[in-house]
């Protein structure tokens with residue numbers, strides 16, 4: 001199973017994160033008075049491609065900013081983290097930042113965890129080929145739920161280091177972020193650490209542009225969720241009946257993405273019918289923007305100690321080293 005001819009083998013563990021969960025979550029999300037879906041469902045094969053295109057858009061600053069920070073500071077990070085660790089990444093995606101970290105850190109092994117099977121397999125195959133000295137494993141799983149790591153044979157890492165770039169922590173509401181950070185703390189274990197990307201609060205106009213790029217890639221990413229429901233759950237969403245909205249919620253310090261219904265309409269999904277009023281929205285994502293102190297307080301409430309912060313100004317972004 002892990003071996004594909006012509007490719008460098010990596011261990012692959014499929015914890016089957018979607019299908020039934022997706023159906024149940026969509027049906028309950030559409031039945032709520034304020035319709036909402038979790039952003040983890042964006043990432044089917046098409047959604048992962050569109051997300052990569054967002055990262056390349058001129059308006060979406062986080063990827064570029066964090067990659068530049070990794071290039072500038074990864075040696076510093078590696079010195080504090082130490083060699084021969086087990087590096088565990090949540091939401092590996094394309095692995096662009098991971099390469100920079102692996103080169104500086106020289107981990108004993110690398111475990112990529114991602115909900116998107118296609119993106120994960122591609123990333124793991126590429127990294128296994130690029131770094132033959134690093135043992136590579138891939139786990140297809142929903143990491144917002146508790147998860148047991150597979151046993152990686154013939155390595156004895158000195159510690160576990162979790163890598164959680166992209167400010168994906170911002171997709172969790174505060175209570176969910178606490179639960180997640182607790183789970184990550186347990187996974188890191190004694191002497192473990194976490195390196196996380198944290199997008200910081202900034203000018204709302206800049207944020208709005210980042211989540212509503214001029215070429216419409218983010219709009220396509222958001223609308224792909226409806227296309228995915230149509231494909232996988234026998235839905236009949238009319239994609240021309242909804243528009244992408246990106247809203248800065250100042251009270252909650254978060255960007256929100258919604259899909260707004262342009263008219264009164266009925267939609268059927270998996271045999272159930274739902275009604276949308278004109279102007280009613282389906283809330284598809286929160287992306288919290290932090291103040292460093294509020295992020296530190298959140299991490300500390302989950303048992304972590306903030307050891308080091310690297311930050312950039314304009315656009316403000318931070319990479320933090322947390323110790324378990």
Ligand code: AVJ
Nearest residue numbers: 054166167168171211218287
């Ligand atoms: C990958 C979750 C960090 O919230 O900024 C990009 C996803 N959504 N554009 C983010 C996303 C809209 C992104 N994260």
